Amino acid sequence: MRPGEGRSQADRRVRNPGLTLARAQMGVKSMSLTHMDGPTDGGPAAGGQALATGPAAAEPLLRLKGVSKHFGAVQALFEVDLDLPAGQVTALCGDNGAGKSVLTKCIAGIHQPDAGQMFWQGQPIHIRSPKDSAALGIETVYQDLALADNLDIVQNMFLGRERQRRFILDEDSMERAAAETLASLHVTTVRSIRQPVATLSGGQRQAVAVAKAVMWNSKLVLLDEPTAALGVAQTKMVLDLVRRLKSHGLAVMVISHNLNDIFEVADRIAIMHLGRMVAQDRASAFDRQSAVDYMTTGGSSREVAASASTTRRD
Amino acid sequence: MAGAGGAGSGRTPEDIAAQAEAAPDLTAAAVEVMPPEIMAQSLGQYLRAWFARLKSGDAGLLPVVAALVVVAIVFEITSPNHRYLSPRNLVDLFSESAVFSILAVGEIFVLLLGEIDLSIGYVAAIGGIIAGLLVQPQAPPSDYMHNWPWVGAVVVAVLVCAAIGSVHGFIITRLKLPSFVVTLAGQMFWFGVMIIILGQAGGFDVSPSSPGNQREIYGIVYRYLDVWLAWVGLAVIVLLIGGSMWMRDAARRRSGLVAPPVGLTIAKIAFLAIAGIVIVVICNIDRSLGTLPVIGVPWVVPLVLAVVGGATILLERTQFGRHMYAVGGNPEAARRAGVGVTSIRMWAFVISAALAGVAGIVAVSYQGGITTNFNGGQEVLYAVAAAVIGGTSLMGGRGRAIHGLIGGLTIGAIYNGLYLLSFQVQYEYIATALVLLAAVSVDALARRSATSGGVARV
Numbered sequence: 178m179r180p181g182e183g184r185s186q187a188d189r190r191v192r193n194p195g196l197t198l199a200r201a202q203m204g205v206k207s208m209s210l211t212h213m214d215g216p217t218d219g220g221p222a223a224g225g226q227a228l229a230t231g232p233a234a235a236e237p238l239l240r241l242k243g244v245s246k247h248f249g250a251v252q253a254l255f256e257v258d259l260d261l262p263a264g265q266v267t268a269l270c271g272d273n274g275a276g277k278s279v280l281t282k283c284i285a286g287i288h289q290p291d292a293g294q295m296f297w298q299g300q301p302i303h304i305r306s307p308k309d310s311a312a313l314g315i316e317t318v319y320q321d322l323a324l325a326d327n328l329d330i331v332q333n334m335f336l337g338r339e340r341q342r343r344f345i346l347d348e349d350s351m352e353r354a355a356a357e358t359l360a361s362l363h364v365t366t367v368r369s370i371r372q373p374v375a376t377l378s379g380g381q382r383q384a385v386a387v388a389k390a391v392m393w394n395s396k397l398v399l400l401d402e403p404t405a406a407l408g409v410a411q412t413k414m415v416l417d418l419v420r421r422l423k424s425h426g427l428a429v430m431v432i433s434h435n436l437n438d439i440f441e442v443a444d445r446i447a448i449m450h451l452g453r454m455v456a457q458d459r460a461s462a463f464d465r466q467s468a469v470d471y472m473t474t475g476g477s478s479r480e481v482a483a484s485a486s487t488t489r490r491d
Numbered sequence: 492m493a494g495a496g497g498a499g500s501g502r503t504p505e506d507i508a509a510q511a512e513a514a515p516d517l518t519a520a521a522v523e524v525m526p527p528e529i530m531a532q533s534l535g536q537y538l539r540a541w542f543a544r545l546k547s548g549d550a551g552l553l554p555v556v557a558a559l560v561v562v563a564i565v566f567e568i569t570s571p572n573h574r575y576l577s578p579r580n581l582v583d584l585f586s587e588s589a590v591f592s593i594l595a596v597g598e599i600f601v602l603l604l605g606e607i608d609l610s611i612g613y614v615a616a617i618g619g620i621i622a623g624l625l626v627q628p629q630a631p632p633s634d635y636m637h638n639w640p641w642v643g644a645v646v647v648a649v650l651v652c653a654a655i656g657s658v659h660g661f662i663i664t665r666l667k668l669p670s671f672v673v674t675l676a677g678q679m680f681w682f683g684v685m686i687i688i689l690g691q692a693g694g695f696d697v698s699p700s701s702p703g704n705q706r707e708i709y710g711i712v713y714r715y716l717d718v719w720l721a722w723v724g725l726a727v728i729v730l731l732i733g734g735s736m737w738m739r740d741a742a743r744r745r746s747g748l749v750a751p752p753v754g755l756t757i758a759k760i761a762f763l764a765i766a767g768i769v770i771v772v773i774c775n776i777d778r779s780l781g782t783l784p785v786i787g788v789p790w791v792v793p794l795v796l797a798v799v800g801g802a803t804i805l806l807e808r809t810q811f812g813r814h815m816y817a818v819g820g821n822p823e824a825a826r827r828a829g830v831g832v833t834s835i836r837m838w839a840f841v842i843s844a845a846l847a848g849v850a851g852i853v854a855v856s857y858q859g860g861i862t863t864n865f866n867g868g869q870e871v872l873y874a875v876a877a878a879v880i881g882g883t884s885l886m887g888g889r890g891r892a893i894h895g896l897i898g899g900l901t902i903g904a905i906y907n908g909l910y911l912l913s914f915q916v917q918y919e920y921i922a923t924a925l926v927l928l929a930a931v932s933v934d935a936l937a938r939r940s941a942t943s944g945g946v947a948r949v
Contacts, residue, residue, distance in 0.1 A: 308829065323827045325820035327888035328813075336817050337828030339810045346808055352748050371749040 236299045237262040238397055238428040239284065239315075244293030246279055253279040255452045256293065260445075261397060266419060266429045268443035268460070270436075272472050275449040277432050281399050284430075285317040286310035316390035317399040324386060326375035330367065331355040333374055334389040358392045359384075362421055366414070380411025387418055397428040404438050416442050434472065436465055450475035534754030552897060554933075555880055559901050566908035575911055579778035582789060585770075586712045588903025589791045590615075590854045594874035595881065595895035596802050597846030600839045602878055603806075603819040605887025606663070606670040608840060610677030611847035611874060612867025614655050616685045618848025619855035619865075622648035623697050624688070626704040641704035649848040655681070656844025660837035670840075678868060686863050694862030697855055711794065711856040715787025718775050724793065725767045733760035791853055795896065798846065802892035815839065819887035869920075876927040877902045884934055902926070 237260040246254040254276050261267050271277050282288040284295075286304040295302050297313055304310045310317075324333045331348070334355045340347040356370055364384045367377065374382060383403055390398050400419065404412045419442050422429050433439055439446060440460065447457040448471040456463070456471045463471075470477035566575040574580055594611055601608040625644035629637035639647075659677050663670045689695070699709045716724065736756060743750035771788060779785035806812035817825040818835045826832045854870075855861050879885060880901050881894025905926060909919050 307827065311829070317827075319827070321823075323821070323824040325817045325824045325888070327816060327820035332813060332817075333824075336813070336825065337830050339813055341810055344809055345804075346810060346813060349743065349746065349748060353746075369749055 238298060240296040240299075241280075241284075242294045242296070244280070244283060244290045244295070246283060246288060246290050252452055254283070254290070257449070257452075257454045259447055259454060259457065261428045261430055262445070263396065263428045264423060264426050265444040266423050266431060266442050267445045267447060268439040269430055269432045269447050269449065270434050270439060270468065270472055271449035272434070274451070275472070276452040277449055278401070279452075280449070281317065281401060281430075281432060284310065284315060284397075284399060286315075311393070314394060314396035315399065316393060316395040316397070318383075318386045318390050318401060318403065320401040320405065324374045324382060324389075327373060329373050330359075330370045330377075330385050333385060334358070334392055336389075338393065354392070355388075358388050361425075362388055362391070362418055364388060364418070378411065379407050380414050383407065383411070383415050384418055387415075387422070391422060391425070391427065395427065397430070398422055400429065400431045402432055404433065404435055412438065436468060439468070440465070448472055533752050534758070537752055537755050552882060552893065555882060555894075555897050555901060558880075559897070559904060562901065562904045562908065566904070566911065570908065570911045575908060577778070578773050578776040579780075580907065580911065581773050582778060584900075584903050584907045585774075586789055586791050586853075586857055587907055588900045589712070589795045590850050590857065590870070590899075591873050591877050591902045591906075592795050592896045592899025593798050593846055593850035593853060594870060595877035595899045596798055596892050597843035597850070597895075598871075598874045599802070599878045599883050599890045599892060599895050600806075600815065600842045600846075601670070602875070602883050602885060603815050603887055603890045604836055604839050605819055605885075606836070606839065607875065607885070608656075608659070608670065608674045608843045609871050610655075610659060610674040610681060611843055611850075612869070612871035613678055613681035613685055614652050614844050614867075615847040615851030615854060615870060616861065616865050616867050617655065617681055617688075617851065618648040618652040619851030619853075619861055620685060620688055621651055621848075622708060622852045623695060623705075623855045623861060626697070626708055627695060628701065628703045628705075638703055641707035644704065644708070645852060648852060649845050652848030652851070653841050653845040656841040656847075657837065659844065660840030663840065664833045664836050678871065682867060685865070685867075689861070689863050694860060694864075696860035698859055708852065708856055709859060710790065711853055712789055712791045713856070714790055715774070715785075716790065716793070718787060721771045721775065721788045725771050728796070729760070729764045729767060733763060736760060791856070794849075794853070798849065799892050799896045802846075802895075806892055811835075811838070816888060819889075821888075869923075872927065873902050873906075873923065874899075876923065876930060879934055880926065880930040885931065886934075898930075 239259075239261040241257060241259040243256045243258065244254055245252070245256055257276070257280060259267075259269075259280070269277050269280070279288060283290050284304065286307045286309050289305060295304065302313065304313070304315075325336065328336065331352045335351045340351050340354075352370065359365075359367070359370065362384070364381075367381055367385075374385060377385065387398070387400070387403070403415050403419065407415060416438060419429055419431060423442075423444075431439070431442065443460045445458065446460050446463050446468065448455050448468065450471065450473075453475070455475045456477070467477040563576060567573055594615060597611060598608060622641075622644045625636065625639040625647060626641055627637050655677075659670075659673055662668060663673050697705050697709050699706050699713065737760065740750050740753075740756045744753075770792070774788040774792070775786055777784040777786050806815060814825060814830045814835050817828070817830055818832050822832050825835075850870075854865070875885075877898030878890065878895055879898070881891075881896070881898030883890030883894045883898075902923070905922055906919065909922055914922075
């Protein structure tokens with residue numbers, strides 16, 4: 178029963194070719210220089226926000242309240258609050274074991290929280306399975322990318338949601354749609370979209386994984402360590418891609434503990450420590466030192482203003 | 492704790508430099524294993540790209556076809572009276588290879604997932620026995636177990652085999668046991684069941700002279716298409732496959748999608764037509780030893796082609812097939828993409844067992860019956876060898892139905908040749924072992940070079 182529903186849901190969303198195009202046009206139009214500024218503390222993120230938040234500021238796309246999760250005796254999450262507004266990049270940081278992955282998996286539907294509530298555009302929701310989250314428009318790009326090496330780019334992007342005509346795969350339309358999506362994200366470095374993913378570089382693989390995620394009319398994209406293990410040029414390419422997602426109006430959550438990347442792309446920063454959300458605010462409210470303090474000790478004496486707004490929404 | 496600040500504050504310059512340096516190398520390694528079809532604009536470029544890939548160990552079908560040609564030449568020279576390439580022997584070879592090919596196509600479904608099915612030899616025996624027994628005439632008292640129409644007998648045999656496969660698949664997927672062990676147990680179990688069914692008599696015949704539907708089962712291998720029917724059939728096949736290939740590629744070229752060069756499309760269609768014509772011509776030469784002419788393509792040839800064609804469409808043109816490759820390539824990715832990994836794995840074992848049933852019926856037809864001497868253990872190794880020789884990987888994710896056909900022909904060619912040279916069975920084993928070893932080595936080499944290309948994944 179449930180799987181059948183999920184499939185029809187997926188099908189319905191697949192048959193919506195206009196969206197990719199619309200988003201592509203939007204992307205071209207709204208690529209604004211404001212987001213391109215360097216990783217300085219303060220100014221730029223606030224400037225970017227003024228542009229992007231507008232309507233979303235009132236009600237974030239996804240709001241978590243008091244989410245807790247334990248595995249046996251281990252309390253992985255303890256009353257975590259988190260807001261993910263549309264059109265903004267939220268960086269989720271924390272040391273290893275802080276609970277970033279568990280929180281992500283709760284949003285993605287892989288784990289179910291023991292307690293707490295989630296609100297999608299203000300409506301209370303329950304995400305019980307990855308299918309539920311996909312149906313809402315939540316897509317996750319995992320650290321290990323979840324691409325099949327032996328399949329080509331198109332096949333990977335449509336994996337699990339293949340278009341077909343009378344039980345035969347509709348390769349032409351899938352290839353066209355995949356090419357459009359990649360073009361809309363300015364991913365132009367791949368030689369052929371029919372090459373197996375095994376032949377791609379790390380950055381290209383990341384780009385394909387992200388493109389796969391945004392292809393499905395998604396509203397919220399969760400990126401797990403998108404720049405880990407990437408070179409300089411490829412990191413830049415992926416960060417550009419993240420900005421492009423934001424400019425397409427998507428809510429983006431980037432899980433990372435690379436401060437360079439975080440301060441370069443994030444509009445908002447949420448920091449976890451030992452399963453608790455210890456700080457959550459505009460990126461401009463943090464500097465490098467206070468962020469490190471929060472990540473390592475769970476508090477900061479340095480930035481009084483920031484710690485006052487701990488776990489509060491901005 | 493202290494180290495966390497360091498990790499958080501980003502990469503060191505050394506790291507960055509190392510990564511920047513490493514990047515071009517990875518790209519270079521990756522380019523080598525690019526499939527030539529998608530890169531080439533012309534046939535010449537295609538050949539160059541193909542040669543680059545050949546050096547990296549993954550070269551598609553041509554090496555095995557070349558090996559087949561070499562085998563044929565060697566046996567033609569060494570066989571008594573040079574009768575290896577005589578029409579009589581070749582038709583026999585086609586029929587004999589049919590069993591290996593159909594088994595191998597089934598095995599490929601399982602190998603694609605990185606699993607293995609060792610039971611299909613004796614599952615095939617069960618299928619052959621069921622079909623053979625159901626068409627046996629029975630002296631009174633009459634019962635429901637005999638005198639079946641042959642279609643019904645075949646359908647029941649294949650369904651029973653599919654059910655056996657679903658039992659194997661159920662145990663493997665639900666109890667999470669390794670397929671190697673479960674199907675090894677299956678091999679012994681169904682061997683025992685085979686001996687029980689065959690009973691005291693130790694076997695039965697399916698002969699052309701006996702009444703009823705036995706003749707039809709026997710006729711799978713020993714009845715032949717009329718000459719005109721073979722030509723019409725060939726024309727239809729070439730027009731259908733070649734035509735759809737041509738239209739598809741032309742349409743893709745027109746709309747700017749990735750398509751092979753025109754020359755390659757033409758070459759493929761020409762190869763298909765020529766291979767078909769050669770086979771039909773060979774089969775339509777009189778190969779009788781007596782006075783009545785024996786002419787025509789055995790029915791088993793279109794049967795094998797149908798199995799291979801059906802499996803190809805299923806694997807390469809449907810969502811189910813796409814999911815099989817995905818599960819074989821990265822089961823976790825497939826699971827996250829919403830693919831029903833368990834049901835895909837289950838179906839692989841069902842299909843492999845069902846095709847084993849078909850192969851078993853062909854084997855019963857070819858041997859004119861079955862006895863407890865049927866060596867299912869050897870059949871399954873031949874099937875795995877055929878699949879791997881054809882180019883299917885034992886590690887999953889890479890393989891095509893056509894590999895089963897070509898690999899089955901190669902195994903059949905060796906088997907048949909050794910038989911003509913009247914080698915003892917022990918040398919057959921040794922030869923097959925060497926071939927299997929060679930094929931697995933090629934597979935390992937291909938995989939190693941593919942991994943060196945895949946390092947880019949990190």
